[in-house]
Amino acid sequence: MNRALRAIARYPVIGATVLVGIVVFSLQAADMPTASTWLAVVYVAGFVVWTIIGMVRDVVRGHVGLDVLAVIAMVSTLAVGEYIASLIIVLMLSGGEALEDYAGRRATRELTALLDRSPRIAHVIEHPDAVDSDQVRDVPADDVAVGDVLLVRPAEIVPVDAELLTEAGSFDESSITGESMPVTRTAGEEVLSGAVNGQRAVRVRALRRSADSQYQQIVALVREAQESRAPVVRLADRFAIPFTAASLAIAGAAWGLSGDPTRFAEVLVLATPCPLLIAAPVAFLGGLSRAAKAGVIIKGGAVIEQLARVRSAAFDKTGTLTEGRPDLVDVRPADGFDPDEVLGLAAAAEQYSSHVLAEGIRRAAADRGIVVSAATEAREAATNGVTAVIDGRTVVVGKPAYVASLAPDTERLSLEPGQAAAYVAVDGRFAGALVLADDPRPETASVVAWLREHDVERVTMLTGDAHPTAEAIGRSVGIDDVRAELLPGQKVLLAAQLRPRPVLMVGDGVNDAPVLAAADVGIAMGAKGATAAGDAASAVILQDSLAKVADAVAIGRHTLRVAFAAIWIGIGLSIGLMLIATTGLIPAVAGALTQEFVDLAAILYALRALTGPAVTLPAVAGPEGSVPATPAQTSG
Structure with a gap:
């Protein structure tokens, strides 16, 4: 009644x-x-x-x-x-x-489920320095401040992006990444907001406010998608x-x-x-919901219609076609410099950079036990490099042309295919280079082949990396049209000139935001939290997998x-x-x-x-051998 x-x-x-x-x-x-x-x-x-x-x-x-x-x-x-x-x-x-x-x-x-699960309450621990203290006060998730220590009880939703303080914990991240199996995090690792805690209570320290956390970014994207007609x-x-x-x-x-x-x-x-x-x-609306279930948030029906008609695709390289986790393979110091000294100075300067190579340099210094000094001054020239004052010395780390403009004796290195180098100068003198390698994602060649098989007539790479590295990666994944050493503005211009249209652009970094916004359809690899790229993009992939690009196009069609x-x-x-x-x-x-x-x-x-048929990526012979055909998603 x-x-x-x-x-x-x-x-x-x-x-x-x-x-x-x-x-x-x-x-x-x-x-x-x-x-x-x-x-x-x-x-x-x-x-x-x-x-x-x-x-x-x-x-x-x-x-x-x-x-x-x-x-x-x-x-x-x-x-x-x-x-x-x-x-x-x-x-x-x-x-x-x-x-x-x-x-x-x-x-x-599926979209509504994401909104309904949005974290609302957080348990802030009153005296976090007391190891056994679980005295908490409940506050709205929006009121959590960076640095607050929170208690997350069993089966509760993590309210903000946070660092795990407890020795270990198990979390269900399926609503964020689409990964169906619980993942185990250890102390010091990041736990994403929206993840569901396992069977034991854990302590976490807030890394971001609620509005800046991963799940709230997803919720904002979902609301934008729902409002588009x-x-x-x-x-x-x-x-x-x-x-x-x-x-x-x-x-x-x-x-x-x-x-x-x-x-x-x-x-x-x-x-x-x-x-x-x-x-x-x-x-x-059904297409938007199916895409959300597959781990892709599409910002409205207009994007679905464009995805269905895509005829050209452009990709950034680092973090998109490649794993985005370059590892240091060699340190080549110039005369008068020690390898550990070059690595330590570079890592100190790269503390203030968001570039993916910077993470690899910092990680290598930590692995070697090198003490990284703090900088008294630091600034970053987008896409070119960083300049920092370390222990009274001016250290520059970046692209060869940028470093050479400040240190004329800079010498370019001969690199193997797939390698990249960060050049280092100290007090206006060339100090050496750090060689890193970033392998292609295992699914990249199959995704490129799938796009070609499904009426995408042109596939190109737009990257700021050096020509030899870009071309080597392009060859290994099946992309012949490679445009390298580009600034963000040049990427935008080239994307505007690509034919036939509509043009799909896929990228992951802050520097990709302009070209993602300029493309007919921009897809951001958002699993690692590239907020600026996600804001500018037409769709955001929540899982760290390029196979979701094929899913998005297939769902659109x-x-x-x-x-x-x-x-x-x-x-x-x-x-x-x-x-x-x-x-x-x-x-x-x-x-x-x-x-x-x-x-x-x-x-x-x-x-x-x-519902719809599963996307099956074709088997492609890559540099490591044959890649088997794999389903990019399950149907329905």
Whole structure:
């Protein structure tokens, strides 16, 4: 009973229409046909006026009003005395809102689950220095400050990105990364917000505020995706005028050939706009939800439509085509410098850099037990290098051209394919170079091959790295078109010039943000928290796997096919039934009821966007041998 009352309160027009229908039938049963007719006419006329006002608002916003067919159908059924049919049309239109809500909830189940699981409460430990103290105060997750020590109880959600203080813990990160198995973290490792703690309570230290944490970034992306309806409008507008014209033409012909105006109304009650108004949006929402389940947050239906049409793809190299974890393989000091000295100074300067090579240099110094001094001054020239003052010495680490501009005696090294070098200068003198190697991801060659097999005509690499390294990586993964040593602005220019379009760009770093924003579709590898890139991108991959690019493209194409198929199912059934109605075989009341089944068929078909075939990456022979064909995701 309570559920029924809530439904009536949520959809008052449905309740009012049902009530009017009951009263109309009661008046007819009481042999009061005039009263029942006038009640139906007044109610339907009021609904027609309300619908026309909404249509005018849509036209002002630049959208074609598809409800014009329903309005004409209601007016025509009233004009020929088929007021029961007109009430059914009112019920159909008002019920369409409820049907859309149901289908929308079903289609966005995965997206909504992410929002519902958003952490809200955190347990802040009052006296964290006391080892056995578990005295806590509960605060909103948004109020947690960086450095707060938190208690996360068993099965609770980690409220913010944090460092694990307990010796070890097990966490379910499936809502963030899509990884179904729990992962074990040890003391000192980062635990992402949104992860579900295992069976033991753990202590963590907040690394970021809630708004800056990984899960909240995902939630923001999801909200943006849910609020986007642009392609739905375009699809509806694309079909609205032709469908309206065809429906009116069939109805007019039926009237003209039969000489009976009732035939006009009987045809139009079957001209349903719901496949355009509801089925297409449901298909796009289903695609967004399926992508979220696969570990890709797509920022709205417009992106899905672009993904479905992608014809060129461009990739950044480091962290995108490659693992993004370069390891130090050699230190080549210049005369007068010691290898450990060069590595220590470089690591000290690179403390202040976000470049992926910097992480490898810092890690190598730590592994060798080299003490890294603090800098008294540091600055970074984006994509070029860093300059820092270490123990009174000016240290520069970066690209050869940048270092050579400050140390003219810089000598370029001869590198093996796939290697990269960070050049070091001290007090204006060349001090040596650090050689690092970053291997391609094992799935990269298969992803490139899959794109080529699926109508992506051009695949290119846009990178700021040196030509020899970039070309070696390109050859190993099957990319012949390699553009290297590019600045961010040059990447943007080249992406704008790529043909054919639309162009997909995939990157992972802060420096990729401009080109991701400039591409027709930008996909950010967001598993490692590249927030700026994620903000600029059209879609964000939550797992550290390039295979999700193939998933995103496949989901986009499947979703668009389902949306168009749902539209054509609705239109095809409607036109077929309208042609039958021209013969007078379908009375107006039966036609209005039949229209509901047409709507339901189109909407149920649109929900097929929630499932789809698995993406299987082809086997490709790479530098390490043959890479087996692997499923990029599971179906449905």
